[in-house]
């Protein structure tokens with residue numbers, strides 16, 4: 171069995187393969203519309219606002235403080251994974267995700283995602299770089315919430331896309347080198363597939379730079395077929411995590427499974443069919459390290 | 461001080477860039493883009509009366525200070541000299 175969240179919300183499958191987590195009924199039950207309206211209207215403020223007297227400003231410093239740092243970490247993890255009734259959308263309680271390879275992202279968009287589906291500007295790239303890039307695919311109740319916010323929506327509201335378009339778009343983003351990720355907001359309601367990049371993505375930032383579990387690694391890790399690899403090195407440029415590299419003496423690429431996120435993006439640059447994903451659970455050193 | 465981590469200080473002069481300044485950060489974004497570790501965040505100014513759906517007043521706040529390399533590129537690139545790092 172996979173991670174804790176699959177046990178809780180996967181109904182025997184991976185959490186993001188359980189159709190119930192995408193349903194409008196679940197959204198209603200969780201009052202997701204109110205939560206998401208509040209969360210998204212205030213999105214860029216999430217790090218600025220004080221939460222229980224402390225904001226995320228210079229979080230790195232605060233986390234290193236003796237005692238306070240440990241309390242803060244514990245509190246932050248509790249918020250990120252909160253399933254309590256009175257979750258606070260302004261601090262994104264109960265909002266976390268997991269990296270998925272392209273195949274699974276397509277299954278989600280093709281079969282599970284609730285309509286309407288939209289593709290809007292990525293808010294992480296907007297707030298971190300001032301770049302408006304259309305690569306965030308949202309669905310269900312969240313689409314109707316984001317459509318009201320002009321800063322995330324292309325002019326003349328052309329945000330809505332069909333299921334087929336969504337599958338094409340995620341493939342384009344993935345080939346471009348972006349990492350696909352699926353999001354609970356709030357857990358267990360699923361309504362977004364993102365195409366993230368380092369270090370712009372807030373979720374990846376909090377996980378990679380501060381060790382908070384805002385986003386989990388995928389259910390897979392990459393493996394190199396030593397016979398097929400031609401040591402061209404193209405895959406190395408693609409990896410956002412520095413998990414794959416060329417070893418000159420061996421004349422091939424190797425993957426560090428402790429570092430690999432299993433996003434599958436490196437595969438797009440291999441023209442020798444030398445790269446394939448394996449289930450994380452089959453690799454002892456990577457097992458359980460989501 | 462003993463036991464305390466090093467603190468990197470970054471300050472924006474909001475008289476120069478932000479709702480009171482001559483620059484709307486959304487029109488500039490130079491500091492956001494020049495910084496390798498993406499230390500800055502752009503957000504609507506909090507505490508001002510403004511339309512929450514389509515806010516018009518924005519600011520830059522340094523948020524991920526601990527990741528700053530003190531390369532000073534933001535200081536050099538800012539057309540208003542609004543940034544200080546020390």
Ligand code: SF4
Pocket residue numbers: 292293294295305306364365366367370371372373
């Ligand atoms: S999670 Fe990823 S795609 Fe979504 S808004 Fe953040 S960086 Fe953009």
Ligand code: SF4
Pocket residue numbers: 391392408409410411412413414425429430431432433434435436437
């Ligand atoms: S090596 Fe792992 S983390 Fe890097 S691109 Fe390939 S699958 Fe993704």
Ligand code: SF4
Pocket residue numbers: 394398399400401402403404405406422423439440441442443444445
């Ligand atoms: S792209 Fe393929 S052939 Fe080239 S180094 Fe990577 S795994 Fe080997």
Ligand code: SF4
Pocket residue numbers: 470494495496497498499527528529530531532533534535545
């Ligand atoms: S000094 Fe360099 S690393 Fe630090 S905030 Fe400015 S640009 Fe970023």
Ligand code: SF4
Pocket residue numbers: 472477478483484485486488489490491492520537538539540541542543
């Ligand atoms: S570079 Fe200077 S003027 Fe431009 S957005 Fe940053 S702080 Fe404002």
